[in-house]
Amino acid sequence: MYDMKPTRDAFGETLLELGKENNNIVVLSGDLEDATRAEYFKKEIPERFFNLGIAEQDLIGTAAGMSMVGLIPFACSFAAFLTNRAYDFMRVSVCYNRRNVKIIGSHAGVTVGPDGATAQCLEDFAITRVLPNLTVVYPMDAIEMKKATRAIAEFEGPVYMRLGRPPFPVITKDSDEFILGKANVMRAGKDVTVIACGLMVHEALQASDILAGEDIDVRVINMHTIKPVDREAIIKSAEETGAIVTAEEHQMAGGLGSAVAEVVTRNSPVPMEMIAVNDSFGESGEPEELLKKYHLKDSDIAEAIRKVIKRKLRRG
Amino acid sequence: MASKPADIGALKELARHFRRDILETIAGAGSGHPGGSLSELEILITLYYYRMNHKPDRPDWPLRDRFILSKGHACPAAYVVLANRGYFPKEELKTFRKLGSRLQGHIYTAIPGVEHNTGSLGQGLSVANGIALGARIQNLHFNTYCLLGDGEIQEGSIWEAAMTASHHRIDNICAILDYNKVQENGPVSEIKNEEPLLDKWRAFGWHAIEVDGHDFSELIGALDEFDTIKGKPTLIIANTIKGKGVSFMEGQAKWHGKAPNKDELETALKELGF
Numbered sequence: 001m002y003d004m005k006p007t008r009d010a011f012g013e014t015l016l017e018l019g020k021e022n023n024n025i026v027v028l029s030g031d032l033e034d035a036t037r038a039e040y041f042k043k044e045i046p047e048r049f050f051n052l053g054i055a056e057q058d059l060i061g062t063a064a065g066m067s068m069v070g071l072i073p074f075a076c077s078f079a080a081f082l083t084n085r086a087y088d089f090m091r092v093s094v095c096y097n098r099r100n101v102k103i104i105g106s107h108a109g110v111t112v113g114p115d116g117a118t119a120q121c122l123e124d125f126a127i128t129r130v131l132p133n134l135t136v137v138y139p140m141d142a143i144e145m146k147k148a149t150r151a152i153a154e155f156e157g158p159v160y161m162r163l164g165r166p167p168f169p170v171i172t173k174d175s176d177e178f179i180l181g182k183a184n185v186m187r188a189g190k191d192v193t194v195i196a197c198g199l200m201v202h203e204a205l206q207a208s209d210i211l212a213g214e215d216i217d218v219r220v221i222n223m224h225t226i227k228p229v230d231r232e233a234i235i236k237s238a239e240e241t242g243a244i245v246t247a248e249e250h251q252m253a254g255g256l257g258s259a260v261a262e263v264v265t266r267n268s269p270v271p272m273e274m275i276a277v278n279d280s281f282g283e284s285g286e287p288e289e290l291l292k293k294y295h296l297k298d299s300d301i302a303e304a305i306r307k308v309i310k311r312k313l314r315r316g
Numbered sequence: 317m318a319s320k321p322a323d324i325g326a327l328k329e330l331a332r333h334f335r336r337d338i339l340e341t342i343a344g345a346g347s348g349h350p351g352g353s354l355s356e357l358e359i360l361i362t363l364y365y366y367r368m369n370h371k372p373d374r375p376d377w378p379l380r381d382r383f384i385l386s387k388g389h390a391c392p393a394a395y396v397v398l399a400n401r402g403y404f405p406k407e408e409l410k411t412f413r414k415l416g417s418r419l420q421g422h423i424y425t426a427i428p429g430v431e432h433n434t435g436s437l438g439q440g441l442s443v444a445n446g447i448a449l450g451a452r453i454q455n456l457h458f459n460t461y462c463l464l465g466d467g468e469i470q471e472g473s474i475w476e477a478a479m480t481a482s483h484h485r486i487d488n489i490c491a492i493l494d495y496n497k498v499q500e501n502g503p504v505s506e507i508k509n510e511e512p513l514l515d516k517w518r519a520f521g522w523h524a525i526e527v528d529g530h531d532f533s534e535l536i537g538a539l540d541e542f543d544t545i546k547g548k549p550t551l552i553i554a555n556t557i558k559g560k561g562v563s564f565m566e567g568q569a570k571w572h573g574k575a576p577n578k579d580e581l582e583t584a585l586k587e588l589g590f
Contacts, residue, residue: 052480067450
């Protein structure tokens with residue numbers, strides 16, 4: 001019913017457009033430009049493309065240096081390697097120095113599939129969102145990815161953006177607004193709010209369809225910017241619906257659920273449930289099989305919604 | 317480019333005075349890193365008083381030569397040189413490591429003339445490469461200098477950057493190694509031997525030169541040689557003495573990161589002729 005397209009394809013296409021429009025855009029790759037789709041840029045603008053080999057620390061450090069002479073570097077590799085291997089370079093050379101570097105981590109989440117645990121980054125939100133000065137973004141589909149890629153290029157400051165590997169359903173419209181730090185309400189609802197990101201927005205929408213038959217009216221929010229998280233949207237949802245479920249393809253510890261809980265508990269405490277990977281590494285398998293195994297499906301979200309609504313009603 | 321022939325005697329006299337400033341700055345803070353600051357001093361003086369194109373009254377001049385202190389803990393020497401060169405008031409050295417000061421415990425960009433915050437070792441060479449490559453893309457003509465510590469090059473990331481510089485034939489970069497041969501807990505040769513260093517850097521595709529890092533003439537000669545090298549990056553191994561100029565600090569690991577007390581400061585200044 002929806003068109004399907006990998007967000008990384010949309011990233012690669014938009015990066016090339018940006019490169020043609022702006023000579024200051026440079027692209028650095030950790031020898032994964034085929035996978036991240038940075039190769040679209042490489043093929044047409046080779047003079048501003050650098051494959052720095054399998055050396056993620058050097059990749060981030062070099063990008064920081066390039067930004068110091070007015071360039072806008074996009075440093076691209078797998079999320080797992082960039083955020084983990086090059087973390088200290090992100091912390092000191094990029095964030096502490098406020099460098100205008102765009103760190104692009106693709107192949108995040110269990111839906112990376114057959115490559116298994118080492119490639120399936122499940123901790124990038126947790127470790128990036130604790131870095132001061134860093135903006136953290138995860139677009140939910142190809143159309144949103146195009147807007148997000150443009151938005152982070154225009155934004156002055158360090159950004160981490162997460163990309164997925166498999167085709168995601170294309171749900172948003174060209175006309176939808178995209179503003180960094182401002183969540184999008186995908187579906188209105190009054191009984192409970194699901195705050196999701198990436199592929200899980202789609203699962204949340206399907207959960208909402210399931211529950212329509214049970215007379216539960218679910219609000220669905222796409223929190224495409226993990227940091228700064230949209231506090232206003234969270235508080236409003238807590239106050240108006242009285243219960244929140246978060247959903248993400250990430251560890252439960254430290255991710256979107258934690259970011260939402262930090263706002264909810266301090267402002268408008270309501271019952272919360274979290275759909276996420278629960279303190280486990282991933283494994284090989286097909287994306288759909290892995291979503292089921294790690295309890296990241298629409299049915300899991302629906303079950304969490306039933307549970308949180310019970311808790312809400314008990315509170316009176 | 318050097319604007320005028322160097323007056324070696326004058327540079328030596330600067331070094332003597334700056335050693336006093338460094339020791340007083342660290343003693344005033346009650347903590348800091350004298351060992352590496354004293355070993356790298358002649359290198360910094362050669363860069364800022366002879367070698368680099370820069371304008372202390374215009375620290376953001378686009379065509380200035382860039383300097384990255386990758387061994388960010390050895391910032392007292394850099395702060396002293398920048399203050400004396402006119403980048404910021406010398407009086408401010410007294411605030412080193414104090415709450416609210418621009419003079420952070422590891423080198424910090426709030427100070428005019430400082431290009432990049434460092435402190436976690438092994439990052440500066442990649443950043444310097446990025447500046448130099450970026451300058452090539454932007455068609456900006458200036459040099460980038462990067463000062464490395466010998467303990468620091470035990471970080472694997474330095475060798476990632478070393479490969480990047482030679483692979484991309486970055487010849488507008490000159491790295492200088494402050495080879496004082498002592499790191500925080502003892503001699504480099506005992507902790508993780510790095511020799512043969514010249515061979516290592518040459519094998520990584522660099523034009524590598526070895527000099528006495530306290531001899532201005534040799535430092536100037538090496539930097540002039542860097543100017544003539546095309547198509548590859550240059551590394552100068554500057555053989556230095558940790559804690560140089562203060563007898564009880566020289567070659568001693570315990571003075572890597574410790575401030576002299578009042579008596580020790582007095583003894584040191586006496587040795588320096590004050």
